[in-house]
Amino acid sequence: AVVSTQSTGGEVRSMYGQLAAICFVAWNSTVLSHIFVEKASRCYANMTYVLWTISHNLTIILGILAVEILANALSSRTVDLTATETSRVYVVGGCKTCVERSRTASCACLIPAVQQNELLYFLLGNILTGLVNFIYEPHNHSFRPEHAMAILAVYLATINATVTIIFVRKIRLKFW
Numbered sequence: 001a002v003v004s005t006q007s008t009g010g011e012v013r014s015m016y017g018q019l020a021a022i023c024f025v026a027w028n029s030t031v032l033s034h035i036f037v038e039k040a041s042r043c044y045a046n047m048t049y050v051l052w053t054i055s056h057n058l059t060i061i062l063g064i065l066a067v068e069i070l071a072n073a074l075s076s077r078t079v080d081l082t083a084t085e086t087s088r089v090y091v092v093g094g095c096k097t098c099v100e101r102s103r104t105a106s107c108a109c110l111i112p113a114v115q116q117n118e119l120l121y122f123l124l125g126n127i128l129t130g131l132v133n134f135i136y137e138p139h140n141h142s143f144r145p146e147h148a149m150a151i152l153a154v155y156l157a158t159i160n161a162t163v164t165i166i167f168v169r170k171i172r173l174k175f176w
Contacts, residue, residue: 026055113167
């Protein structure tokens with residue numbers, strides 16, 4: 001998990017700052033590589049494309065962490081850590097299904113759902129990528145950005161909904 005099940009707010013904010021700094025450096029490296037080396041090409045999988053992929057994924061992780069921090073800040077409860085100290089604890093994956101906590105804790109189950117069925121998530125992503133490449137030619141440059149974003153949204157919603165539903169129903173799929 002990105003954040004342990006009981007991290008303090010300071011630890012989470014520190015991790016977020018470090019991740020934001022790494023993301024900033026990755027995006028700057030991508031831009032410099034694009035300008036001085038060559039343009040990104042998925043077909044050739046060149047260095048600029050690899051840097052872009054790393055930057056893009058770090059940005060997504062940063063966004064997910066921001067949503068978790070916001071969700072936990074809105075729903076965090078005061079937990080008695082010791083007899084004398086009371087502090088806010090960020091409960092990631094804190095719903096009953098995730099780590100079988102009390103009913104008052106809330107969370108989004110996507111991260112534990114993906115962790116439980118990582119191979120299914122990967123295989124489903126590959127199948128849907130192949131399906132999209134089969135239906136829409138990858139080298140078609142006349143494709144509108146709105147259509148691409150709609151396809152990505154449906155693609156991610158399908159994968160995430162599938163693993164979340166399987167997780168909530170307590171089904172664990174193993175392919176090995």
